[in-house]
Amino acid sequence: MEFIETVDLKRTFGDIVAVEDLNLRIREGEVFAFLGPNGAGKTTTVRMLTTLIHPTSGKAYIGGNEVGREPDSMNIRAMTGFLPEAPGLYERLSAARNLDFYGRLYGVPESRRKARIEELLKWIGLWKRRDSPVATFSKGMRQKIAIVRAMVHDPQILFLDEPTAGLDPSAAKTVRDFLVDLGSMGKTIFLNTHNLSEAERVSTRIGVVSTQLLAQGTPKELAARYLKPASVFRLREATEDVVQAVDALDFVEEVHVEDGELHVSLEDPQKGNPAIAKAVIAAGGEIEFIVEKEMGLEEVYLRLLEDAA
Amino acid sequence: MRFEKAWTVAAKEMAEFRSNKYVLITLLLLPLSMAVVMPLALVLPIASQAPSGEPLPLDLPPPDMTIQGETLVDRVLVNASISDSVIRGSVIRDSRVMNSTLVGVTVEGSILEGVTIKNSVIRGSNVIEPGEISGSNLVNSPIVGGESEFVNVILLLLDTFLLFFVIIPAAIPALMASYSFVGEKLNKSLEPLLATPTTDGELLFGKALAIFLPTMGATWLSGVIFILLVNLLLEPTLGFAPLPTPTWLVALVLLAPLFATLSITANVIISSRVSDVRASQQLGALVVLPAIFLFMLPLFGVITLGPVSILGFAGGLLGVNVVMAFLALRLFRREEILVSWK
Numbered sequence: 001m002e003f004i005e006t007v008d009l010k011r012t013f014g015d016i017v018a019v020e021d022l023n024l025r026i027r028e029g030e031v032f033a034f035l036g037p038n039g040a041g042k043t044t045t046v047r048m049l050t051t052l053i054h055p056t057s058g059k060a061y062i063g064g065n066e067v068g069r070e071p072d073s074m075n076i077r078a079m080t081g082f083l084p085e086a087p088g089l090y091e092r093l094s095a096a097r098n099l100d101f102y103g104r105l106y107g108v109p110e111s112r113r114k115a116r117i118e119e120l121l122k123w124i125g126l127w128k129r130r131d132s133p134v135a136t137f138s139k140g141m142r143q144k145i146a147i148v149r150a151m152v153h154d155p156q157i158l159f160l161d162e163p164t165a166g167l168d169p170s171a172a173k174t175v176r177d178f179l180v181d182l183g184s185m186g187k188t189i190f191l192n193t194h195n196l197s198e199a200e201r202v203s204t205r206i207g208v209v210s211t212q213l214l215a216q217g218t219p220k221e222l223a224a225r226y227l228k229p230a231s232v233f234r235l236r237e238a239t240e241d242v243v244q245a246v247d248a249l250d251f252v253e254e255v256h257v258e259d260g261e262l263h264v265s266l267e268d269p270q271k272g273n274p275a276i277a278k279a280v281i282a283a284g285g286e287i288e289f290i291v292e293k294e295m296g297l298e299e300v301y302l303r304l305l306e307d308a309a
Numbered sequence: 310m311r312f313e314k315a316w317t318v319a320a321k322e323m324a325e326f327r328s329n330k331y332v333l334i335t336l337l338l339l340p341l342s343m344a345v346v347m348p349l350a351l352v353l354p355i356a357s358q359a360p361s362g363e364p365l366p367l368d369l370p371p372p373d374m375t376i377q378g379e380t381l382v383d384r385v386l387v388n389a390s391i392s393d394s395v396i397r398g399s400v401i402r403d404s405r406v407m408n409s410t411l412v413g414v415t416v417e418g419s420i421l422e423g424v425t426i427k428n429s430v431i432r433g434s435n436v437i438e439p440g441e442i443s444g445s446n447l448v449n450s451p452i453v454g455g456e457s458e459f460v461n462v463i464l465l466l467l468d469t470f471l472l473f474f475v476i477i478p479a480a481i482p483a484l485m486a487s488y489s490f491v492g493e494k495l496n497k498s499l500e501p502l503l504a505t506p507t508t509d510g511e512l513l514f515g516k517a518l519a520i521f522l523p524t525m526g527a528t529w530l531s532g533v534i535f536i537l538l539v540n541l542l543l544e545p546t547l548g549f550a551p552l553p554t555p556t557w558l559v560a561l562v563l564l565a566p567l568f569a570t571l572s573i574t575a576n577v578i579i580s581s582r583v584s585d586v587r588a589s590q591q592l593g594a595l596v597v598l599p600a601i602f603l604f605m606l607p608l609f610g611v612i613t614l615g616p617v618s619i620l621g622f623a624g625g626l627l628g629v630n631v632v633m634a635f636l637a638l639r640l641f642r643r644e645e646i647l648v649s650w651k
Binding site for chain 2: 013047050051052053054074075077078080082083084086087088089090091092093097101102104105106107133146149150
């Protein structure tokens with residue numbers, strides 16, 4: 001069942017088109033990474049989906065509620081948790097008071113609220129500092145509090161906008177581990193990020209966006225769809241004769257030398273590799289080892305953005 | 310409008326104010342200094358020169374000399390009867406002075422009747438139905454007679470002090486609203502707040518309530534302190550507690566809250582248009598102008614400051630408040646604020 005659905009969603013600011021023709025389908029329990037460079041329209045999309053701003057055209061539905069229509073928008077706000085790019089905590093108030101405030105606004109009953117705050121603060125290891133003003137916390141700690149703030153009412157869906165932006169590597173790792181935990185809890189998570197490894201590690205599916213949705217699928221699906229298979233031949237010396245010999249083979253689509261290794265793109269590596277090996281040896285090359293080239297998200301991402309540009 | 314949501318917002322705001330020393334200082338120091346300093350600085354000198362109501366039991370012997378229609382300079386006059394004269398730079402002791410003018414004179418143990426006193430020191434004497442008294446110190450010297458005029462002057466003066474208790478509720482929200490709205494903007498806390506299932510009306514009402522309650526608490530507390538202090542200082546000399554008059558009651562109970570509300574709504578509008586705390590405070594402080602305008606009108610003889618005129622002004626202010634509240638709600642557009650606030 002689609003939990004988040006957008007149909008030709010568009011948002012402009014004056015003459016600037018921030019998001020266009022956005023068609024997304026995200027199932028319940030999915031961790032969906034919305035990947036794109038700065039200015040790609042990720043934050044605008046999340047703001048539309050969390051009912052903070054209206055779409056210029058198109059429609060969006062969250063759990064069957066239409067974005068921008070009352071009382072649907074109020075239902076959407078009640079069923080979603082939102083972490084904006086900046087934590088936006090009340091620095092003079094304690095961690096517990098911050099969570100209590102949001103718990104009240106989300107209508108969590110007092111008995112449940114207290115237990116929930118304790119549970120969440122213990123989960124992120126800040127229960128002992130529950131009464132300390134947020135101003136005394138590190139950036140990573142604040143980000144964790146901001147994340148559990150979005151969860152205080154146990155929402156069905158979480159929108160997280162760049163949760164690790166601006167954090168040092170250690171704090172970013174803590175938050176990323178935290179997101180993996182969240183994903184394993186079965187929450188539907190919409191994760192805005194421009195961090196490829198974060199998207200790859202945390203999400204079950206990825207959407208690449210640059211104003212328009214360029215592609216969506218699992219990292220492997222995207223790699224299979226957008227990248228050709230390749231074999232890497234590690235040679236003692238990659239001479240010009242060897243390159244020409246391999247390039248002369250009919251089934252080889254592309255060949256180039258990278259860090260002394262021969263990268264060969266071809267339709268079926270299993271079938272073609274023995275013939276390539278023969279050609280290399282015949283041209284005087286000495287093979288040290290052959291491996292299948294790993295197709296990472298980075299290649300897919302850069303390729304998609306390159307094509308879009 | 311769900312009141313519990315608005316109250317949640319208000320309680321959070323007030324908790325933040327409690328931990329903000331700038332807000333606390335403004336909230337406590339400004340009203341309390343007016344409540345304490347004003348009576349001590351302005352009312353106490355009046356009280357010291359006010360009639361005690363009871364003349365001193367002076368039993369003067371028959372005069373040794375009688376002076377009438379003369380101008381005396383640098384003289385020492387003891388046990389004299391002086392009338393229709395002008396006396397400068399002299400000392401008068403145990404004498405009776407009638408219908409004369411004293412300039413730079415020291416008087417002790419005498420009876421001054423219908424006398425104009427300038428730049429003089431009067432000790433242990435009875436001042437009966439005096440003319441003008443200026444630049445003089447009356448020490449243990451009751452003014453006997455002419456009380457009604459004196460009381461009127463005192464009450465008029467006290468009414469003008471009301472201005473401060475109308476300015477306080479107009480001025481405090483300028484500071485608090487700037488922290489409340491612009492602070493939210495600077496803190497980047499508005500986005501998650503607007504993502505909660507809370508309406509604009511609930512948010513605005515909660516924030517307004519958080520400003521209104523402490524503002525009126527501080528105003529009324531300082532008003533009560535001022536009234537108690539003034540009564541303490543003036544009751545012994547006037548023979549009655551001069552405050553609160555009906556004018557004071559109407560102004561404190563009706564006008565002050567209305568000015569506070571006007572200030573809050575105006576500041577909501579201002580702070581949703583600016584992104585700097587100081588700019589918000591400076592613009593917001595302009596709301597005190599209508600309060601000053603109200604108290605200028607009696608000075609130009611346009612109105613007489615009293616319960617009826619204040620009630621009329623309050624009625625007009627109520628109408629303005631309704632319009633301003635409507636405007637504040639209309640102008641608080643979450644989408645515009647999120648998109649345009651940097």
